[in-house]
Amino acid sequence: MLTLLVQNRYAVTASVLFAVGFLHVLLHPDLIRKVVAFNIMDASVFLLLASRGTVAGRAAAILTDGGADPSRYVNPIPAGLVLTGIVVSVSVSAFSLALIQRVYGVYGTTDLRRLLEAMKKRGE
C-alpha cells in the first residue's frame, strides 16, 4: 500500500489538491476564496500533467547542439497542455475577479450568503 502511494505520489498529491480546491469552490461562501480555490484545482491538474510528462534522465524538448534524437528528450505535449491550461486558467480568473468587483460595487459584499440576503432585502 505504502509503496503504491509513494510510487504514485504526484497523482496522490494532485488528487488531494483537486479535492481541496473542488470542495472549496463548491462550499465556501466567499467569492474571492472560490477564485483562489479554483486556481488550486487547476494547479493540481497541471501537476498531474507535468509529472506524467517527465521521464527521469531526459532533457526538455528544446533542440540544442545535442541533435534531434528523440530518445534524449521528454514528450513535449504535456508541457504544451500545461501552458495552454495556464492561459485558460488566467483568463477565467481575470473574468471572475472582474465580475466579483462588479458585484461588490452593487452589493458591498463578496460573501455569497450575505449577497443573497441583500438581494432578498432589496426585493429582487
Add this chain to the structure above:
Amino acid sequence: MPFVWNLPFFCIFLCMIAAILLSLGPRARLAWGVSFGVAAACALASLVFLVRIARADTAFAYTMGKFPAPFGNEIKGGPLQGLFGFVFSLVMCLCLLGGRTDFFADVDEKKTGLACVMLCMVLASLFVLTYTNDIFTAYVFIEISTIAACALVMAKDSGPTLVATVRYLFLSLLGSGMFLFGLVLLYAVTGHLLMPQLSAAVAKLAAAGERRGVLALSLGLMTAGLGVKSAMFPFHRWLPDAHGSATTASSAVLSGLVVKGYAVLLILLYVRVFTLDTVRALRVSDAVFVLGFSGMILGSVRAIGETHVKRMLAWSTVAQVGYIFMGVGLGTGAGVAAACFQILAHAFAKPLLFVSAGRLSAVSGHEKQLFALRGSARRAPLAGLGFGVGALSMVGIPLFGGFAAKAGLALGSIPDGTKTAVALGVLALSSVLNALYYLPALINVWSGAPAEASRPGRDDACSAAILLLAAGVLTLGLRFGPVMDLIVRGLALV
C-alpha cells in the same frame, strides 16, 4: 478534396475573426448587424455543407496546420455534424433577430459591441464542440463558451443578473475542472488527444480488461463535468436564475444552444471515443439514464410552481435537457439518435418560446409575471401563436417537433427490457407535468381582456423570427423520418 469540405473551418474562423473585429468597439447597431450577418453567413455555409455531405454520405478528418495525426489538431465533418452546425447557426441567427428590440433596450449602448463579441464566440465554440476531433481543443472551447455565456447573462448588468452570473460561473468552473481532470487521466493511460487514436487505445484497454478503474473514473468525471455545464440533474441549480434573468436574446441562445453544445460533445465522446459498448460496460450510461429522468421530473415539477414566465421556461429547460440525457443513457444507437433529435427539437422550440414570451411581455409593459401577461396574445397574436406552437411542442402533441423527439425516445428504449418500462412511464408522467404548466400559461395569454386602446408598435424582426422558428418546429415534426434517417446515418459515421 472538394472545396465544400473547407466550410466548417471557414465558419469557425469567420466567427472568431468577427469577434476580434467587434472588440474594436463599433457602434451598437453596426455590431449587432455584423454578428447577425456572421450567423446568417454561417447558416448558409453550413446548409451548403450539410446538403453536400449528406449526398456524399461520408465523413472526413481535416488537418489543421502542418502536423499530421497523431500530433496535430483536426476537425471532423460528417452528416451529423453538418446538421448540428446548420441548426445551431440558423437558430443563433433567429435568436438575434427575435431578441433585437429587447437587446438594445436591456444592454447598455456602450457595451452592446462587447455583448456581440460574446455572441460570436458562443457560435464559434458551438461549431468547435460539434466539429472538433481533438479532446484538448474541446476543453479550451468549453472554457471559452463558459466565459462567453456568463458574459451574455450579465449583459443586462443589473444586480440579480450579476449574482446569477456568479453562481453560474463557479458551478461551471467546477464542471471544467472535472472535465480537465478526466481528460488528463485519459491522456495518462492512452497517450493520445486526437479522438480516433484515443478511441483505438481505449478499445485496446477495454478488450484487455486493463485500467478499468481509470477509464471509468475518467469517463465519469468528463460526463459529470459536461453535465454540470448542460444542467444535468442534480447540477441544474444555476440554470433558472441565469436563464430566467438575462435579456431575451441571451436567454434564447443560452437555453436553446449553449447547453446543447456540451451535450453534443458528450455524445461525440460516447460514440466516437469510448463507443457505446464500453460506456455500457463501465455502467456510466445507467447513471446518466437515472439522472436524465430525475431531471425530467424535477424540472417540470419546479416549473409548475413558477409564476415568472422566463423562470418557468428555464425550469422547463432543465426537464428538456433531462430528455437528452435519458436518450444518451439508454446506451443504444437508437437512444442516442433520439437524444440528437431532441437536441434539434428543443433548439427550435425553446428559443421560440423565449422570443414569443419576450414579445408578449413587451406588449404588457415589460411585466414578466404570468398573471400580468393575461390577454397579451390578443395584443400580439403572432407571438401568441408562436408561444402556442412552442408550448404544444414541449407538451408533445403530434405534428410538432417535441412529439417526434418523445416518439424517438420511446422507440429507442424498447430493445432494453428493463429500461423500457421506466422510460415509457417517465415520458408519460413528464408529458402530463409539461401540460400542467404549459397549457394554463397558454390559456392565460389568450384569455381575458381584449386589445387595449394603446396598441403597441410593430416588431417585424421579432415576427420574422417567430415565424421561422415555428416553421422549424413544424418541419421537425412533419419530416421526422428523413431527419431521423440523416441522424442515424451521421451517427454511424461519427
